Amino acid sequence: MATIRDVAKLASVSTATVSRVINGNGYVNAETKQRVTEAIEQLDYVPNDVARSLFKGRSKMIALFVPDITNPFFPELARAVEDVANQRDYSFVLCNTDNDPNKESAYLNALQQKSADGFVIVSSSISEEQLKKITVPMIALDRITGRSISSVTVNNRSGSRQAVQHLKSVGCTRIAHICGPEHADNAVFRLRGYLDEVMHEDWFNSSYVASGAYNFDTAREAAMNLLRDCPEVDGIFAGNDLMGVGVLHAAAALGRKVPDDLSVIGFDGISIGKKVTPALTTMAQPIYDIGARAADMVITQIENEAPAMITEECPVQLVERQSTRRKD
Amino acid sequence: MATIRDVAKLASVSTATVSRVINGNGYVNAETKQRVTEAIEQLDYVPNDVARSLFKGRSKMIALFVPDITNPFFPELARAVEDVANQRDYSFVLCNTDNDPNKESAYLNALQQKSADGFVIVSSSISEEQLKKITVPMIALDRITGRSISSVTVNNRSGSRQAVQHLKSVGCTRIAHICGPEHADNAVFRLRGYLDEVMHEDWFNSSYVASGAYNFDTAREAAMNLLRDCPEVDGIFAGNDLMGVGVLHAAAALGRKVPDDLSVIGFDGISIGKKVTPALTTMAQPIYDIGARAADMVITQIENEAPAMITEECPVQLVERQSTRRKD
DNA sequence: CTGAAAGCGCTAACAA
DNA sequence: TTGTTAGCGCTTTCAG
Numbered sequence: 001m002a003t004i005r006d007v008a009k010l011a012s013v014s015t016a017t018v019s020r021v022i023n024g025n026g027y028v029n030a031e032t033k034q035r036v037t038e039a040i041e042q043l044d045y046v047p048n049d050v051a052r053s054l055f056k057g058r059s060k061m062i063a064l065f066v067p068d069i070t071n072p073f074f075p076e077l078a079r080a081v082e083d084v085a086n087q088r089d090y091s092f093v094l095c096n097t098d099n100d101p102n103k104e105s106a107y108l109n110a111l112q113q114k115s116a117d118g119f120v121i122v123s124s125s126i127s128e129e130q131l132k133k134i135t136v137p138m139i140a141l142d143r144i145t146g147r148s149i150s151s152v153t154v155n156n157r158s159g160s161r162q163a164v165q166h167l168k169s170v171g172c173t174r175i176a177h178i179c180g181p182e183h184a185d186n187a188v189f190r191l192r193g194y195l196d197e198v199m200h201e202d203w204f205n206s207s208y209v210a211s212g213a214y215n216f217d218t219a220r221e222a223a224m225n226l227l228r229d230c231p232e233v234d235g236i237f238a239g240n241d242l243m244g245v246g247v248l249h250a251a252a253a254l255g256r257k258v259p260d261d262l263s264v265i266g267f268d269g270i271s272i273g274k275k276v277t278p279a280l281t282t283m284a285q286p287i288y289d290i291g292a293r294a295a296d297m298v299i300t301q302i303e304n305e306a307p308a309m310i311t312e313e314c315p316v317q318l319v320e321r322q323s324t325r326r327k328d
Numbered sequence: 329m330a331t332i333r334d335v336a337k338l339a340s341v342s343t344a345t346v347s348r349v350i351n352g353n354g355y356v357n358a359e360t361k362q363r364v365t366e367a368i369e370q371l372d373y374v375p376n377d378v379a380r381s382l383f384k385g386r387s388k389m390i391a392l393f394v395p396d397i398t399n400p401f402f403p404e405l406a407r408a409v410e411d412v413a414n415q416r417d418y419s420f421v422l423c424n425t426d427n428d429p430n431k432e433s434a435y436l437n438a439l440q441q442k443s444a445d446g447f448v449i450v451s452s453s454i455s456e457e458q459l460k461k462i463t464v465p466m467i468a469l470d471r472i473t474g475r476s477i478s479s480v481t482v483n484n485r486s487g488s489r490q491a492v493q494h495l496k497s498v499g500c501t502r503i504a505h506i507c508g509p510e511h512a513d514n515a516v517f518r519l520r521g522y523l524d525e526v527m528h529e530d531w532f533n534s535s536y537v538a539s540g541a542y543n544f545d546t547a548r549e550a551a552m553n554l555l556r557d558c559p560e561v562d563g564i565f566a567g568n569d570l571m572g573v574g575v576l577h578a579a580a581a582l583g584r585k586v587p588d589d590l591s592v593i594g595f596d597g598i599s600i601g602k603k604v605t606p607a608l609t610t611m612a613q614p615i616y617d618i619g620a621r622a623a624d625m626v627i628t629q630i631e632n633e634a635p636a637m638i639t640e641e642c643p644v645q646l647v648e649r650q651s652t653r654r655k656d
Numbered sequence: 657c658t659g660a661a662a663g664c665g666c667t668a669a670c671a672a
Numbered sequence: 673t674t675g676t677t678a679g680c681g682c683t684t685t686c687a688g
Contacts, residue, residue, distance in 0.1 A: 050387065052683080056664080091421060091439070252606075381680095383665085
C-alpha cells in the first residue's frame with residue numbers, strides 16, 4: 001500500500017501538496033496537480049482512512065442498533081440505513097443488542113473508541129444517563145426511550161385505531177388484540193389505540209387482550225387460547241405482523257377460516273405478510289423510508305455539527321390483503 | 329476523552345508505562361501499576377482504537393458481504409457472524425452488494441482503507457483477479473466463486489437428491505423443480521441433484537424444471553405456469569425456501585391442496601418456512617453454524633497470520649413439516 | 657502557490 | 673522496571 005509520502009516523492013512535491021490535491025483544498029498549480037495526479041494513478045494510491053480518522057477524530061462511520069436482525073422487521077430498516085450511509089460515503093456497522101442494556105453500552109463504548117460519528121438506535125432501554133455520555137448525533141427509531149433524543153416514528157396509536165376501524169368496517173363485531181411487550185412503547189401505544197376503539201363497546205371484555213411479546217410463537221399460542229376461550233371473536237388485531245402470521249397459523253390449526261370466519265390484521269407491513277396464505281392485511285409503516293430518513297438525519301447532523309432535537313412522525317397506511325374481507 | 333498522556337501525567341509515569349499496563353505487556357512494578365490503574369479509573373480513560381489501528385495496521389474489524397440482507401436467508405447468517413466477531417472482540421460491518429461486482433469492489437476498497445482485517449463473503453461474482461488484491465483472510469460462504477478461496481458450504485447436490493427422494497418416498501410420481509439463478513453455483517448444484525434423481529424416470533420431462541431466480545415472486549409465477557401446464561405434477565422441489573413459499577402461494581391460488589394434492593419441499597431451513605401454512609418441509613442448512621464457523625475461521629486466520637486454504641462442508645438435514653405427507 | 661513541521665493517540669524498540 | 677524516542681499516515685497552520 002503506497003503512502004502519501006511515496007506519492008510526494010514520485011511527484012517531487014511535499015506531502016502537504018499531495019494532501020491538497022486529494023482533498024481539493026487550498027491552492028495548487030495546475031501543472032503540479034497534474035504531476036501529483038499521475039503519481040497517484042501510477043502508484044495506485046488510496047489515502048488511509050485510519051490515519052485520516054485519527055487526525056480528524058471522525059471516522060465516517062455510523063452504527064445501527066437493533067434488537068435482533070433476525071426479526072424480519074429490521075432487515076429492511078438496516079438496508080435503508082446502509083444505503084444512505086453508503087451514498088453519503090459513510091460506512092455502516094450493525095449491532096444486535098438483544099434489548100440488553102449491557103450489550104448496548106458495551107457497543108456504545110466500543111464504537112466511541114472507534115470514533116463512530118453517529119448512531120441510529122431502536123431501543124427501549126437506553127437511559128437518560130447513557131444518553132448524556134454520547135457526544136455524537138443519535139436518533140431513535142420505532143421506539144423512543146426518553147424525551148431528550150431525536151426520533152422518527154409513526155403514530156402508533158392512531159394507526160391502531162385505523163386497524164380496528166378497518167376490522168369493524170369489514171363486519172367484525174368481537175375484536176380482540178394480541179399485544180406486544182410492555183417495555184416497548186410502541187406496543188403500549190398500539191394497545192391504547194385498540195382500547196380507544198373498543199373500550200366503550202358493550203361487548204368489550206378484558207379477556208380480549210392477550211400478550212404476544214411481538215414474536216410468532218407466543219402470539220400463536222396466545223391466539224390458540226384466545227380462540228378457544230372466546231370462540232365468538234371474529235376479528236383479531238395483532239400488534240405486529242409477526243404476531244399476525246402467528247394468529248393465522250393458530251386459526252389454521254383450529255380450522256377457523258380466514259377471512260370468512262375470522263378477520264386478521266397486523267401492523268408494520270413487513271414482507272412476510274405478503275407471502276403467507278392468506279396474505280395478511282396490515283397497517284404498513286414506510287419502513288425503508290423511516291430508516292433512510294433517520295440515517296439522513298444523523299449524517300446531516302454530523303456534518304453540520306447541528307445537534308438539533310427533531311421528532312418526525314411518518315404516516316401508516318392500510319394495506320388490504322386476503323386476511324380481511326368485507327362480509328356481504 | 330482522556331488520552332494516554334493524561335493518564336501518564338496523573339500517575340506520574342511515562343506513556344509507555346501506561347501502555348504496558350493497558351496491554352499487559354512487559355514488566356511493571358505492582359505499585360506503579362496500581363497508580364496507573366487508579367488514574368485510568370479516575371479519568372475514565374479508554375484507549376483510542378483509531379490510534380491503535382493506525383499503529384498496528386489492523387482494525388479489529390471484519391466485514392460480511394451479502395447480496396441483500398432483506399432476503400431472509402441472510403439475517404441469521406449475519407447474526408452469527410456478528411455474534412462471534414463480538415465474542416472475539418471484533419467489530420462487524422455489513423455490506424449489501426446486490427450481487428453487483430462494482431459495489432463489491434467499492435466496498436473492498438473502502439474497507440481496506442479502513443484496515444479491515446478480514447472478510448466473509450457470499451458472492452458469485454468476485455473474480456480471481458480481485459481476490460489476488462486482497463491481502464487479508466477471506467472466506468466464502470454458501471457460494472463459491474473460484475477455487476482459490478477458503479469456503480464453508482453444504483453439499484447442495486446430495487441435499488437436493490435427498491429432497492427429491494423424500495418426495496418420492498411420500499408417494500410423488502411427477503416431480504418438478506423450480507431452480508435458482510444460473511450465476512449462483514449452489515443453484516446449479518441443486519438442479520444437478522434433482523436431475524440425478526429424475527433424469528432416468530420415464531415420466532421425466534424437461535418442462536418440469538422452471539426458473540425462479542431464488543425469490544418469491546418469480547417462483548410463484550413459475551409455479552402457477554407449471555401447475556397449469558402440467559397438472560399431473562404432484563411434487564415440487566423448490567430450490568430454496570423462499571421459492572417454496574412462492575409455490576405454496578401459487579398452489580393456494582390454484583386451489584391445489586397441499587400436501588394432499590401436491591407436496592412441496594424447499595431448501596435452506598429459513599424460519600419463514602415454519603410460519604407459513606402449511607408449514608414448509610425443507611432440507612435445512614445449519615445457517616447459524618455456517619456463519620459462526622466462517623467468522624471463527626477468518627478471525628483465527630487473522631490472528632495466526634495463517635493464510636490456510638480450507639474448504640468445509642456442513643451437513644443438511646431433512647425437516648418434515650406440513651407440506652409433504654406420506655400418502656396411505 | 658508550496659514546503660517544513662507539528663501533532664492526532666498509541667506502541668515498541670532501545671536505553672538507562 | 674521505567675523513560676525516551678521514533679514513528680503509524682495523514683492534515684493543517686505558518687512561513688516563505
